[in-house]
Amino acid sequence: MTPTIEVIQSFHNRDAFDCGVDDPNLFIKRQARQATERKRISTTYVASSLESPSQIIGYYTLVNYSVIVPPSLRVYKTYPHPLLAIKLARLAIDQKWQSRGFGELLLVDAIRKTVEVSGMIANIGLFVDPSTSSIVEFYKGYGFAKVEPTDPEKLEMWLPFDSCRRLLGPI
Ligand SMILES: CC(C)(COP(=O)(O)OP(=O)(O)OC[C@H]1O[C@@H](n2cnc3c(N)ncnc32)[C@H](O)[C@@H]1OP(=O)(O)O)[C@@H](O)C(=O)NCCC(=O)NCCS
Secondary structure (H helix, E strand, O other), X not given: OOOEEEEOOOOOOOOOOOOOOHHHHHHHHHOHHHHHHOOOOOEEEEEEXXXXXXXXXXXEEEEEEEEOOOHHXXXXXXXXXXXXXEEEEEEEEOHHHOOOXXXXXXXXXXXXXXXXXXXXXXXXXXXXXXXXXXXXXXXHOOOOEEOOOOOOOOOOEEEEHHHHHHHHOOO
């Protein structure tokens, strides 16, 4: 089944969403729509099926991000700062739909949007803060690398722009 992926709207049933983790559950229920429509501080994209358009299979949220040269980005150190990037602020699949490839599908869609917007406003790639160390392996599987932490508490990864483009193949 190929889901529809669209910007979050009022008909999406946010209350029923459960990915098994509190933070993304609360975000979709309480903040995602307002943040997208009214505050315009992030954009949440929702996947649903044609048969049941209100049921949320999964979602991801993108925000603008700026990077102040972490050591692993030394190549950029002479460029004007901050550097513009995209952040994958949330990615979650409802438990009923997990392990069926939808996480990958939404991640690839987020990478595609990162490449598409660069045609209008340049960015250096897609960043993410994996919510737990076990999720690091999920992102590694798509080529994300750890950003050298300036803050040892922070677990941040990124997929450089060229890798985003390579992962999508010819477009
Ligand atoms: C993590 C999450 C988004 C993955 O989505 P999913 O639909 O279950 O994953 P997929 O079926 O698309 O799996 C794609 C690949 O990632 C792997 N994978 C999935 N979850 C993984 C995990 N937690 N750790 C490591 N690898 C994982 C799968 O094995 C699969 O690899 P394969 O193709 O080699 O078999 C989903 O489990 C989820 O929503 N978890 C709760 C919220 C969360 O932790 N989000 C991450 C925020 S940073």
